[in-house]
Amino acid sequence: xxxxxxxxxxxxxxxxxxVAALLRVAIGPAASDDGMRLAFGVPAGEILGLRAQSVLxxxxxxxxxxxxxxxxxxxxxxxxxxxxxxxxxxxxGFGVALVLALAWSLSIPAVAFGGEVAGAIVGALSxxxxxxxxxxxxxxxxxxxxxxxxxxxxxxxxxxxxxLEQLIPYGLRGDLLAWMAGRLPELPTQAALWTLAIFAAAxxxxxxxHAHALDVATLSDDEAVSTGVRLHRLRATxxxxxxxxxxxxVAYAGPIGFVGLIAPHLARKLVGPRHADLVPAAALAGxxxxxxxxxxxxxxxxxxxxxxxxxxxxxxxxxTFLWLLRNGRWAR
Amino acid sequence: xxxxxxxxxAGVGLRFGEIVALxxxxxxxxxxxxxxxxxxxxxxxxxxxxxLAALESPARTQGTVTYARKEPxxxxxAFVPQRPEVGAAFSARDVVRLGRFAVGRxxxxxxxxxxxxxxxxRAEIAFAALSGGERQRVAIARAFAQVDRGGVLLLDxxxxxIDPAEVARIAGALRARARRGAVVLSLHDPGLARAIxxxxxxxxxxxxxxxxxxxxxxxxxxxxxxxxxxxxNLGGWIVPELDGGR
Numbered sequence: 246x247x248x249x250x251x252x253x254x255x256x257x258x259x260x261x262x263x264v265a266a267l268l269r270v271a272i273g274p275a276a277s278d279d280g281m282r283l284a285f286g287v288p289a290g291e292i293l294g295l296r297a298q299s300v301l302x303x304x305x306x307x308x309x310x311x312x313x314x315x316x317x318x319x320x321x322x323x324x325x326x327x328x329x330x331x332x333x334x335x336x337x338g339f340g341v342a343l344v345l346a347l348a349w350s351l352s353i354p355a356v357a358f359g360g361e362v363a364g365a366i367v368g369a370l371s372x373x374x375x376x377x378x379x380x381x382x383x384x385x386x387x388x389x390x391x392x393x394x395x396x397x398x399x400x401x402x403x404x405x406x407x408x409l410e411q412l413i414p415y416g417l418r419g420d421l422l423a424w425m426a427g428r429l430p431e432l433p434t435q436a437a438l439w440t441l442a443i444f445a446a447a448x449x450x451x452x453x454x455h456a457h458a459l460d461v462a463t464l465s466d467d468e469a470v471s472t473g474v475r476l477h478r479l480r481a482t483x484x485x486x487x488x489x490x491x492x493x494x495v496a497y498a499g500p501i502g503f504v505g506l507i508a509p510h511l512a513r514k515l516v517g518p519r520h521a522d523l524v525p526a527a528a529l530a531g532x533x534x535x536x537x538x539x540x541x542x543x544x545x546x547x548x549x550x551x552x553x554x555x556x557x558x559x560x561x562x563x564x565t566f567l568w569l570l571r572n573g574r575w576a577r
Numbered sequence: 578x579x580x581x582x583x584x585x586x587a588g589v590g591l592r593f594g595e596i597v598a599l600x601x602x603x604x605x606x607x608x609x610x611x612x613x614x615x616x617x618x619x620x621x622x623x624x625x626x627x628x629l630a631a632l633e634s635p636a637r638t639q640g641t642v643t644y645a646r647k648e649p650x651x652x653x654x655a656f657v658p659q660r661p662e663v664g665a666a667f668s669a670r671d672v673v674r675l676g677r678f679a680v681g682r683x684x685x686x687x688x689x690x691x692x693x694x695x696x697x698x699r700a701e702i703a704f705a706a707l708s709g710g711e712r713q714r715v716a717i718a719r720a721f722a723q724v725d726r727g728g729v730l731l732l733d734x735x736x737x738x739i740d741p742a743e744v745a746r747i748a749g750a751l752r753a754r755a756r757r758g759a760v761v762l763s764l765h766d767p768g769l770a771r772a773i774x775x776x777x778x779x780x781x782x783x784x785x786x787x788x789x790x791x792x793x794x795x796x797x798x799x800x801x802x803x804x805x806x807x808x809x810n811l812g813g814w815i816v817p818e819l820d821g822g823r
Contacts, residue, residue, distance in 0.1 A: 322664055457678060458678070460678075461675050464661070464663060464675060465658055465660075465661065465662040467627070467632055468656065468657070468658060468661065468716070471630055471651070471654070472651060472655075472675060472679060472719075472723060473649065473678050473679025513666070517666070519671070
């Protein structure tokens with residue numbers, strides 16, 4: 246793809262984010278905002294500011310998920326890879342649930358975001374290591390085997406999370422259940438937002454600095470090494486970035502599916518395959534998708550409160566994944 | 578010949594646990610030479626190429642491989658596998674450009690390499706949309722661009738699954754390139770090896786049994802022993818005797 250076409254892709258992404266952000270700020274249901282004002286004591290004049298903060302929150306989260314998905318797709322040479330599909334989100338979720346269960350058993354009244362992040366990181370990297378190990382067929386990571394390994398390991402971690410949930414008293418499960426559905430925090434703490442922003446920015450910078458090596462890593466292993474790429478070091482970097490970004494995202498909002506899978510594919514369509522463009526574009530595409538999903542859930546009123554954003558991304562992303570699988574679009 | 582070898586391998590070997598893929602192999606590759614590595618399936622051809630290309634972990638290898646020049650390895654040798662892969666929608670030009678990763682961007686070298694393999698007119702076509710033979714030529718051009726200042730090209734079965742016209746184009750490009758470097762390629766077809774190579778090494782059971790000038794080494798007797806099957810000379814082309822006679 247020539248530079249002009251890539252620039253056009255970036256403009257489209259910027260427009261998509263701007264439109265989604267405007268919708269999110271403009272169309273929140275008034276009743277919910279009244280509820281928010283009553284529940285949290287927020288003056289009506291600050292509602293727009295809070296909605297703008299929600300846009301920032303969703304954009305950072307979507308950016309982190311987009312980058313995580315891209316890192317995992319390059320790491321495993323697998324266009325079907327993403328934190329959700331590979332069970333990394335489930336691993337991170339198990340880690341967070343374990344921290345919460347331990348806190349309850351030790352009678353610790355509240356767990357700091359840092360504690361949840363630590364649990365999520367251990368869980369995410371454990372899941373990723375298990376998937377990479379079990380999914381390794383001979384010398385190569387076969388896409389289908391990896392996805393199958395991810396589904397099974399994700400199921401095991403999800404079952405572990407549900408087991409932990411049973412250990413927590415019934416009245417205290419509500420938060421955990423809501424978090425497991427993938428829910429953007431209504432009033433994120435500054436610490437949580439900053440943590441997410443720092444991890445996303447660091448992931449973006451490190452991956453962008455490795456952009457040329459990521460291009461070469463699309464060749465076979467032997468060709469990449471022959472060309473001069475330190476493949477083991479690059480893969481270790483991608484492993485850490487992919488796992489950490491997924492972990493922080495899960496600790497922040499619970500497992501949110503398919504953004505990490507779809508965002509890199511969308512970015513490739515818009516800006517082409519070169520990672521110098523693809524890395525920032527995957528982050529922007531993730532941001533656009535999640536801000537868009539957050540805006541969409543504002544207009545879906547089932548009379549029982551807003552849908553968790555994870556439900557919206559799964560309902561939209563699941564069929565997209567199946568379409569990619571059916572048409573073999575992931576192969577290009 | 579007295580020129581300093583571009584690559585000198587002395588007593589090299591490769592083991593996978595108890596399995597010995599290559600043992601005590603010594604070979605010197607000089608500028609202008611085209612080496613054909615021939616032998617039966619599993620005899621160690623690919624292992625020898627990979628050890629020469631320094632693609633194997635030192636923990637698995639024995640012996641020493643020495644490169645002539647004091648510059649990064651990527652500028653001294655390039656490896657092309659039997660089936661080149663590109664897991665992204667890159668054009669032919671993009672793929673060739675990847676060869677310059679460790680040796681510095683040089684668009685003139687990329688154009689030169691595409692011209693050498695006769696694909697300059699297909700430079701903007703997606704790699705995935707090219708024929709098998711054209712993909713092989715793009716991969717070779719990537720290697721050409723990588724060692725543009727002269728070096729050793731190591732190719733594993735470059736003619737596998739390629740039609741005769743593409744074989745001729747690739748062979749022509751390799752012979753031209755050998756004038757300012759060297760080429761080492763593993764081959765299954767001994768007739769083709771004799772047509773292309775200046776030198777040959779025959780491998781059997783992971784060991785080099787014969788090596789030297791191609792016309793001396795690639796004889797029906799040596800090749801019959803290498804393949805454990807009678808070979809015969811058919812108008813200058815060495816071919817296997819068909820089971821059950823003609």
